[in-house]
Amino acid sequence: MSLAGALWFAVQDDLLTNGVCNNTTSSNISNKKPDKQPSTSEPISAPEIHSVLGGLDDHFLSRWLHLNRQCLRFIIDFIQARFKKDIFASSHKPNLSEANILAALAYYAQGSLPNKVTDRLRIDQKTACEAVKATTKLLSDLTPEFITFPNSYNDRMGAAQAFKNLSGIPHVVGVLGYLHIRVRPPVLEERMYVNTLGYHSIMVQVIFDADGNLFSVEQCCPGGTPEHSVWENSDIGRQFSIFQHGHTWIIGSPSLLGCGHVLTPVETIRIKSNAAVQFNKAHALLYNSSQHVFGSLKSRFQCLQDFGSIQSPESVACMIRACCVLHNISKKFSVPLPADFSLEPLHPPSEVLNIMAEQQFDYMEDTKDEMIEMFFNTTENEDDSEATRSMREYL
Incomplete structure (x- = not known):
């Protein structure tokens, strides 16, 4: 929750x-x-x-x-x-x-x-x-009151169990995504607002649970900002870096390769087993759920479709947070989505900074490899997986 x-x-x-x-x-x-x-x-x-x-x-x-x-x-x-x-x-x-x-x-x-x-x-x-x-x-x-990250062990385990039931991936407490909202930026700053889909946007870092409830909303910045930079400068990113949320994972895009506690897909050149292939499929099912969550936000609150002219990211941050608070309240009351609901397109990964290349030993990456082999090396047929079928029903 x-x-x-x-x-x-x-x-x-x-x-x-x-x-x-x-x-x-x-x-x-x-x-x-x-x-x-x-x-x-x-x-x-x-x-x-x-x-x-x-x-x-x-x-x-x-x-x-x-x-x-x-x-x-x-x-x-x-x-x-x-x-x-x-x-x-x-x-x-x-x-x-x-x-x-x-x-x-x-x-x-x-x-x-x-x-x-x-x-x-x-x-x-x-x-x-x-x-x-x-x-x-x-x-x-009211954001701190209605958008809260699971800080207790029991709350984290509850969130993790829901993700494990859907995908088979253990110890995942949230999906990390970046909500992009169209804007017309100041003329001299247009370039920094161009996102990976080619239009000008404001981007907001969002973490949500298996049911689409928002856990964290912060870092409103120009749409061209590299995702790894947003994560590492966010409050929630710093909390994970000091293990405030224990030995848990956040599902993230390939752009976040090497960022601590962010679980990214196995790179194509590093796939050596069927377990890695099956893990990547499970990862994609969870990560792609951002299409539904962000589509829900933009369909219910159409002010998030296009902000028009802006002077700075801060000028629109209040509106985004207000809609996110209302999103969580509407989820609590099981309010149906509007009839014209549509999925939000996935954004291609932003610039990938190979943080791992600068590190001789990465504890989290080794843990990730061990987890993949332990939980996915016995998966024979992804299409017959109960977890996969459940996730597809959710999407």
Whole structure:
């Protein structure tokens, strides 16, 4: 899970303590089972009927906000409760009413604010734009609460078991990928924003679990930045380098060859056995799941399709983090993906820096070779593998 159980219940307690959750909402969340699809046909309580959300039908919510009613109720209540705690100068405190929050969520879902939405919410464009800024800042600040890496041994082993069930690879706690979002960069900096697919982008380093929950989001930088450089300068990369997360692996692209704790495919010239071939197939199944995770983000939050003109990566980092927080919340409520969902294309590896060539002995690489021989040298037919079939169903 991307959000530890204790933290999730603390969030609920925070809402209930502040008296902002109605009875229907608190009951839905506290009794929530992770793998059960929330019902959208439950009767709406009297307080909900008189709310802005209560006046919107399910079709409108799905079409324009890409979220269901229970999820939206939680988001609204949580934002309003947290907003009351934040300290603002009274003269500059924006209005985050229910309608304004819904307008911000519609902007994330559509990438714009259609008049059909603002008219239905009965707010003007200027008010809606201010709400987007305030909501984005608040959601971005909530990143440490809703996007958490499994720091305890039990949480790591739970994540690792899920990956092992899917692929047969042990001790993997996450998949490392780079989300690219189209931008129009400053003219004098265009070259550094060109990614390996040939367009200008902002890239964000993301780690996710076997269910697509986000574990880590950081390092917003130009799309042409080498992946190994992003990893080594990230907080999570430094944590792994000092074994803060134990002897575990992160699945990564060939660009990260030689980076500690990042499990990359066996290079073609080093494949000496069938075990290495089978390992590479299992690795590809896990790594390619980034197509689904990033496709989910961009389909549900279409503001991530294209940011347009920017001045710096920092100027868009808040929006990306806000959408990632909402992604994890939507996963918690099992919100279906939009009908126009599509997979995100895989990016070819960026420049490969052969770090191993500078090292006479690499503990992690030797461990990787031993693991491959131990777990994959008996695999005879990948097509008949139960783990492979499970992963294909997931994709």
